[in-house]
Amino acid sequence: MLKVPFLTRNGETLIALLEKCQSMSELKQIHALLLSFGLYQEDEFSSKILSFSALFDSGNADYSYRFLSSQLSNPSTFDWNTVIRGYSKSRNPNRSISVFIRMLRDGVSPDHLTYPFLAKATASLMKRELGVAVHAHISKHGSHYQGCKNMETIIKKFQQRFKKVQGEMHCWEELQSRLVSQFSNASSIIDRLQVLKDVKNYGSLSCVNGIEDAVLMKQLQSLQNILISINKTLEEFRSITLSIGKIYRDARQLIEGGSNKLSVKQLQLQIGVKPTLAYCLDGLKLLHEMHQSEYHLKTSLVSGLSVLTLKPNPGDLIALQQLLVDQPNIPKEEVQDIFDIIFAEDIP
Incomplete structure (x- = not known):
């Protein structure tokens, strides 16, 4: 069981716990505390929840996506990239494409990191047509100045x-x-x-x-x-x-x-x-x-x-x-x- 020390006013103790987090069970306990204190949407906490659940070997990309889509009111491009990158390294890289589509529908613009993460995901896609579609989108929208x-x-x-x-x-x-x-x-x-x-x-x-x-x-x-x-x-x-x-x-x-x-x-x-x-x-x-x-x-x-x-x-x-x-x-x-x-x- 995770032992939670006294929470300071600025939440420094919880930050320390997130930095030392070693498993999803620990992350979920810290996440629950952040929910109870109303701190879960603060960038310093939300970014660490996303990065651990999406990118760490012991993480869970699905958990990161649920957190992004249901609890963050205004996720940034960086947040979306983190989840896309997480899925690109997972056993189900197809989900990277789904998250990317949801990102576009929510009106969030991709940046210079989004497309490389998508390209990495397409290398492992089960469905070849998805990979072709992604590369077509990148060719059309990923270049602001193709003639340069x-x-x-x-x-x-x-x-x-x-x-x-x-x-x-x-x-x-x-x-x-x-x-x-x-x-x-x-x-x-x-x-x-x-x-x-x-x-x-x-x-x-x-x-x-x-x-x-x-x-x-x-x-x-x-x-x-x-x-x-x-x-x-x-x-x-x-x-x-x-x-x-x-x-x-x-x-x-x-x-x-x-x-x-x-x-x-x-x-x-x-x-x-x-x-x-x-x-x-x-x-x-x-x-x-x-x-x-x-x-x-x-x-x-x-x-x-x-x-x-x-x-x-x-x-x-x-x-x-x-x-x-x-x-x-x-x-x-x-x-x-x-x-x-x-x-x-x-x-x-």
């Missing part, structure tokens, strides 16, 4: 830059595997140091003169070599971060530099299922910031490892290693969503 070949050319240049980023991310993952292995080896040595400092742990070998110092020296030398290798690996991470940063800056220069600076309207222009230039630029910026933050985290973790050499703590070593493995600054699902939108036209 120059804009399409710029978008293709952005897509090429995203492919370069994908290549850098592949190298990043190879480095990640190497760093985790190096970090694990260093942690094992640090964990052993306290044991090796006590001559009683050498058993029958304790009578050998100077064995404690010799073994410790050998282990410390091995640790030093690993730390040198780790720092070299960190330099390679830094190079990738700088490369992604340069890709982003060059892309920004493409649309902001020179005499043909693009207008806000051009940046928001939607051509079929292609991404807008604004989304392309934001996507590159976000990917750069993710990798930059993760690089800084890795350098901090390695610094923490060096500190623990002097005062080892098994619990701290495990926590540092888990944080290194998790890469919290590069959420895989968010990264995949960016590439799905950038390359929506390539979805079969």
Whole structure:
């Protein structure tokens, strides 16, 4: 049973509960509380109910749609997109089309994210004619300026830059595997140091003169070599971060530099299922910031490892290693969503 602490006036406690929610049963209990307090239509609550029920593995897309259609008095395009996206990932992607039709009937205009989510849904549709109808609608309504070949050319240049980023991310993952292995080896040595400092742990070998110092020296030398290798690996991470940063800056220069600076309207222009230039630029910026933050985290973790050499703590070593493995600054699902939108036209 979910334990609900005292509700503060601004509802901060319920927000915390929503952020920690792990199952639909918990979500339903929180939803019931929001109904009783009359807070369920507040954006900060409704968006979290929609996103969890529609997008989380333990969620329920049907629940998100019922909430959207029966309880929200004026759902935004973002809210509709969340449900469409949820169904596009579900076992019943046909429902994405039904929700989209209801969205249009309710007078809500699609935006640059709606069509890519629909395109993703059509790849899994049971009925081919539905997919054809959706693509026809996108061709007719998803482009505000089909004749703008120059804009399409710029978008293709952005897509090429995203492919370069994908290549850098592949190298990043190879480095990640190497760093985790190096970090694990260093942690094992640090964990052993306290044991090796006590001559009683050498058993029958304790009578050998100077064995404690010799073994410790050998282990410390091995640790030093690993730390040198780790720092070299960190330099390679830094190079990738700088490369992604340069890709982003060059892309920004493409649309902001020179005499043909693009207008806000051009940046928001939607051509079929292609991404807008604004989304392309934001996507590159976000990917750069993710990798930059993760690089800084890795350098901090390695610094923490060096500190623990002097005062080892098994619990701290495990926590540092888990944080290194998790890469919290590069959420895989968010990264995949960016590439799905950038390359929506390539979805079969």
